[in-house]
Amino acid sequence: MTAWLEDRQVNLGPPLQRATLWVLAAQAGRLVTKDRLVGALWGDAAPKTAEQSVYTYVAGLRRLLEPERGRRGPFTLLTQSANGYSLARDVCRTDAEDFEQRLAEARRFQAKQDLPAWLRELEAGLGLWAGTALGGLPGPFCEAERTRLESLRQTAREDWADALLRLGRHQEALDAVAGLTAEAPLRERARELQMLALYRCGRQAEALDVFHDIKRLLTEHLGVDPGESLRRAYERILRADPSLAAAPSATAVTAHGEFVRPRQLPRDRRIFVGRAETLVRLRALLAPWDGDDPQAVVAVTGTAGAGKSTLAVHAAHAVSDHYPDGQLYLNLLGATPGVGRLNPLDLLGRLLRGLGVRSESVPSDQDEAAAMLRDRLAGRRTLIVLDDASGPEQVRPLLGLPAGNALLVTSRESFAAADDCVQLVLGRMSRSEAVTMLAKLAGAERVAADPSAAAELADLCGGLPLALRLAAARLMENRHTPLTELNARLRDERRALHELESGDLAVRASLQLSHDVLAGSGHEPDRTAAAALCHLGVLRTPDATPEVVAALLDAPQDAAERAVARLVRANLAEPGEQGRFRLHDLVRLFAMELAERRLSERDRDDALDRVIGLYGTTVRLAMKLIDPHRVHPLHEFAACEPFALTGGADAFAWLERERPNILAVAAQAMGSPNSSLARSGAYLAFSCHWPLVYTGHHPETVTLNRQALEVGERLGDPDISALANSYIALGLGYMGRYAEALAYHRAEVDLLRTCGDAFARMRALGNLGVTLNALMMHKEALSSAREQLRIAREIGSAVGERHALGCAGEAHLGLGDTASAMAAYVEMVSLAKEAGDAMQHSDALMCMAEVYMAQDDPRSGVMLFEEALVLMRESRFRGLEARCLGNLGRAERLTGRLDRARAYLQETIVVAQECGADYWVDFAREELALLGESPEDGPSRTVDGSGGAEGSARVQNAARAEGSARAQNAARAEGSAGAEGEEEVDAVAHG
Incomplete structure (x- = not known):
């Protein structure tokens, strides 16, 4: 490797410093992170001093490239950011880049059948070579580049020999291919060209010997037979086929231009796995079992790397007997980097020439050429395979071919709107x-040795054939690398796409092209779609909706909807139900890289903040529609138009659909170093409390709020810390882990002891009282409830007053004062009914039922428990059902209605397991044991994270101590944070 600065050769220093320059030059204009540089230079064997060495090499390169800048710069050619380094794109040029541009230009001339220009560009590109690429440069990156460039060189030399043969320069072609076969004796295409050159030089026997030689080498080294193309060439040479006398490009054209039967399909892959259902569908469309005409147009679409081309060629070979008049094949170059796609007229011209029309007879008018093609195919049965179409517009002149002919198209774009077309989306x-x-690809023994690692590798590749081939190539590069090691590298989001590269194939490059086509389009929706893909890299959510994209882009929703639809049509996004979509795992990693490269840190933070605002405002709107008595801690989220919700049922459905995304965004924001984002993430988590209570996702409540507690401690924010302690305690209480919950409640009370916010203190006292009751610490609970009641009445908190009455009633019941307990509950029922608070109403009914149970009146208890259960189910209080069902089962057992008891207790187990409420699972099992039954889902366990009373006391006190308190966390403890309508929301600081 050598370098010139203007016209002066530069001494680049030691090998690793030269390798550093190549890593930067190969990615000129793009940020190369420090981690990526270290990985490029050393791979997994990086020394502890690697980062310092990188600094040294960069400093050395800067002194060489800009000596006039001194030691401290500022430097303009090799710049540094917080994350890494970048070599300026407009001042750096490499001969490797020139070589690849020459190849691209050569392919363009080849597509136009301009053979002299094709040969000229190939010779110019090969003339740039002066030895082994990047000879002597160390490191994984340079090794991979060396392999890639050498592969391109070999392909270019084969193309060079091919061009010479087509121009009739057979001896020159033989000389050109001789060196290539000596260097790479297993390359089948080079051997085929050598055979053809020998035959045209009158050396038929030697040409046949070449085939026997390559067949022996393939068997010895790879254990495979020659491919179909090589075998066909051998058979044609063996029988001295007259077509061999002409150049391959002219084999379909005869002297008189009559119709010929082309056989242009590329060789079918030797290894083809899966896609059985799609193949059956393709065969049914292209070769109907009843002999009917085939489907006129069949499009195989899908994301980059889904295996569309391989599948199409495989299917075409499978149905070739159905098309006796020939099979035409064209690569339309719709997604080939650096090469202009075939325009419709060129496409028609190539098809007509393939069918025997002389070049000078092909019309120069597109409509005339299309008409000639239809005339040429009338009464025929021909299959045309068009690979890599840029979209329906590129092939529109071919739509409407005569019946009996078929068009099989592959594209990254959707063909759903194309005329008379059946689209198969390849997932x-x-x-x-x-x-x-x-x-x-990698060896059956290797996979069989660790099937679980192989399954994980398949998942990490997202079931994408291109990724699987590249992963297999990685494994074959080092046959001693265990699958688990490659899996570990692919699990690292920063390295995954880098690992999925081999030679000139890469998942990243394929996806980059799809993005660049959109970004460089002249249509605004395309550019918006490209921006949307980039911004989606900011999020870490399972899926998304157009509303989320609108928030990310800070754009109108209709523009976001069009952008999403465009991403789906481009197969960069996978559509889901109800307007949802998701990114394939590898597309998501690519989007994350895009966001890192294209968006500033502030832009990324602002986009995430807008999504937090979208979810925060919509969660609160949803809960207002479901239950206006429940309110949330006040926080000013980023202004965002919320999702459109029409009522309680719609709100419930939306909360359940979006729950994974909301929790993911909250967790992502809380993990951000940006304090403002972390704070908003914590309040989004607090807003999720009521939705999680209603649906019974209690473990998620605890997990989410533990992270919020870390945010409060990190930011030194006592409000966040107090609320997080409260919600953790409530979540633990729902699961019956009261001793753990008590510690968090006391921490909340301590944090608020000197707080001037009376509402917050009232709320904390109420939550504490419920847990004290659950632990049968009734005297302390009664004191806490009385203090809560006093504060609630002072500040006019009706919800707090109802909660305090329930907590006091529970304490009285635990102390044996059933009269006082019933009086408190009666007042609570009256107030809840008057306010229309269904949650506290159902809780009060259960509390009254528990008084009847304590008075040995289970029949009255059953009536109230049933009334409470109906009210809960009408209001969708799923998270509270386990307590009511369990107590109903116990009450029915005591009345002697054992079948009803059994049914309620079995249902208790199902609901409690869904909600993570282990106490009620155990409670129901113990009750079933008293009925002489062992429930189907396992033996009775004694699990009580609270460390509270166990054994016989547990069943005896179920209705009084544990039972009545079990769900009061939801309706009473957290209810103290409620308020009557919007007025009180505005009146409290932490409501």
Whole structure:
């Protein structure tokens, strides 16, 4: 490797410093992170001093490239940011880049059948070579680049020999291919060109010897037979086929231009796995079992790397007997980097020439050429395979071919709107198919030795054939690398796409092209779609909606909807139900890289903040529609138009659909170093409390609020810390872990002891009282409830007053004062009914039922428990049902209605397990044991994270101590944070 600065050669220093320059030059204009540089230079064997060495090499390069800048710069050619380094794109040029541009230009001339220009560009590109690429440069990156460039060189030399043959320069072609076959004796295309050159030089026997030689080498070294193309060339040479006398490009054209039967399909892959259902569908469309005419147009679409081309060629070979008049094949170059796509007229011209029309007879008018093609195909049965179409517009002149002919198209774009077209969208392979493919490519023994690692590798590749092939190539590069090691590298989001590269194939490059086509489009929706993909890299959510995209882009929703639809049509997003969509795992990693490269840190933070605002405002709107008595801690989220919700049922459905995304965004924000984002993330978590209570997702409540507690401690924010302690305690209480919950309640009370916010203190006292009751510490609970009641009445908190009455009633019941307990509950029922608070109403009914149970009147208890259960289910209080069902089962057992008891207790187990409420699972099992039954889902366990009373006391006190308090966390403890309508929301600081 050598370098010139203007016209002066530069001494680049030691090998690792030269390798550093190549890593930067190969990615000129793009940020190369320090971690990526270290990985490029040393891979997994990086020394502890690697980062310091990188600083040294960069400093050395800066002194060489800009000596006039001194030691401290400022430097303009090799710049540094917080994350890494970048070599300026406009001042750096490499001969490797020139070589690849020459190849691209050569392919363009080849597509136009301009053979002299094709040869000229190939010779110019090969003339740039002066030895082994990047000879002597160390490191994984340079090794991979060396392999890639050498592969391109070999392909270019084969193309060079091919061009010479087509121009009739057979001896020159033979000389050109001789050196290539000596260097790479297993390259089948080079051997085929050598055979053809020998035959045209009158050396038929030697040409046949070449075939026997390559067949022997393939068997010895790879254990495979020659491919179909090589075998066909051998057979044609063996029988001295007259077509061999002409150049391959002219084999379809005769002297008189009559119709010929082309056989242009590329060789079918030797290894093809899976896609059985799609193949059956393709065969049914292209070769109907009843002999009817085939479907006119069949489009195989899907994301980059889904295996569309391989599948299409495989299917075309499978149905070739159905098309006796020939099979035409064209690569439309719709997604080939650096090459202009075929325009419709060029496409028609190539098809007509393939069918025997002389070049000078091909019309120069597109409509005339299309008419000639239709005339040429009338009464025929021909299959035309068009690979890599840029979209329906590129092939529109071919739509409407005569019946009996078929068009098989592959594209990254949707063909759903094309006329008379059946579209098959190619998704990810199943895990079993993907593992089988790995076994075929990397070795069955290797996969069989660790099937779980192979299954994980298939998942990490997202079932994408291109990714699977690249992963297999990684494994084959080092046959001693265990699958688990490659899996570990792919799990690292920063390295995954880098690992999925081999030679000139890369998942990243394929996806980059799809993005760049959109970003460089002249249509605004395309550019918005590209921006949307970039911004989606900010989020870490399972899926998304157009509303989320609108928030990310800070754009109108209709523009976001069009952008999402465009991403789906481009197969960069996978559509879901109800307007939702998701990114394939590898597309998501690419989007994350895009966001890192294209958006500033502030832009990324602002986009995430807007999504937090979208979710925060919509969660609160949803809860207002479901239950206006429940309110949330006040926080000013970023202004965002919320999702459109029409009522309680719609709100419930939206909360359940979006729950994984809301929790993911809250967790992502709380993990941000940006204090403002972390604070908003914590308040989004607090806003999720009521939705999680209603649906019974209690473990998620605890997990989410533990992270919020870390935020409060990190930011030194006592309000966040107090609220997080409260919600953790409530979540633990729902699961019956009262001793753990008590510590968090006391921490909340301590934090608020000197707080001037009376509402917050009242709320904390009420929550504490419920847990004290659950632990049968009734005297302290009664004191806490009385203090809560006093504060509630002072500040006019009706919800707090009702909660305090319930807590006091529970304490009285625990102390044996059933009269006082019933009086408190009666007042609570009256106030709850008057306010229309269904949650506290159902809780008060259960509390009254528990008084009847304590008075040995289970029949009255059953009536009230049933009334409470109906009210709960009408209001969708799923998280509170386990307590009511369990007590109903116990009450029915005591009345002697054992079948009803059994049914309620079995249902208790189901609901409690869904909600993570272990206490009620155990309670129901113990009750079933008293009925002489062992429930189907396992033996009775004694699990009580609270460390509270166990054994016989547990059942005896179920209705009084544990039972009545079990769900009061939701309706009473947290209810103290409620308020009557919007007025009180505005009146309290932490409501």
